[in-house]
Amino acid sequence: MKNDNCIFCKIASGEIPSVTLHEDEDFRVILDVGPASKGHALILPKDHYANIYELPEEMTAKAYVLAKKIAARLTDALNCDGFNILQNNGEPAGQTVFHFHIHLIPRYQNDNVGL
Numbered sequence: 634m635k636n637d638n639c640i641f642c643k644i645a646s647g648e649i650p651s652v653t654l655h656e657d658e659d660f661r662v663i664l665d666v667g668p669a670s671k672g673h674a675l676i677l678p679k680d681h682y683a684n685i686y687e688l689p690e691e692m693t694a695k696a697y698v699l700a701k702k703i704a705a706r707l708t709d710a711l712n713c714d715g716f717n718i719l720q721n722n723g724e725p726a727g728q729t730v731f732h733f734h735i736h737l738i739p740r741y742q743n744d745n746v747g748l
C-alpha cells in the first residue's frame with residue numbers, strides 16, 4: 634500500500650527520481666540526500682510501513698538480508714573501514730521520515746561521524 638502524502642512512497646515507486654543503487658520487487662536502495670558519510674544509502678520498502686513494528690516479519694527478514702548485501706557491495710566499492718546499519722523508530726529516536734527505512738552508513742578511519 635502507498636501513502637499519498639509520503640515522500641519515500643513516491644521515491645520508492647519511482648514517481649520522484651532518485652540516485653538508485655538497487656531495485657527489486659520489494660525495495661529500492663537510494664543515496665541519502667544529506668549523507669552522514671560518503672556512500673550513505675537508505676533501503677526503502679516499496680510499500681508504506683511507518684516503522685519496524687508495522688513491517689511484516691517476512692519483509693523485515695528480506696530488508697536485513699538486503700542490508701547485508703548492499704553493505705558488502707558498498708564496502709568493496711568505497712573501500713570503507715566499517716559500517717553502521719541502523720534504523721530509527723519514532724521521533725524521540727531520531728525518525729524524521731515516517732516510512733520505514735534502514736540507514737547504510739559507510740565508516741572511514743577517524744571520520745568523526747556523530748551518530
Ligand code: 5GP
Binds near residue numbers: 675728
Ligand atoms: P530518519 O531521520 O527518518 O531516520 O532518516 C531520514 C533520512 O532521509 C535522513 O538521513 C535524510 O537525509 C533523508 N532524506 C529525507 N528526505 C529525503 C529525500 O527526499 N531524498 C533522499 N534521498 N533522502 C532524504
Ligand code: ZN
Binds near residue numbers: 639
Ligand atoms: Zn511511504
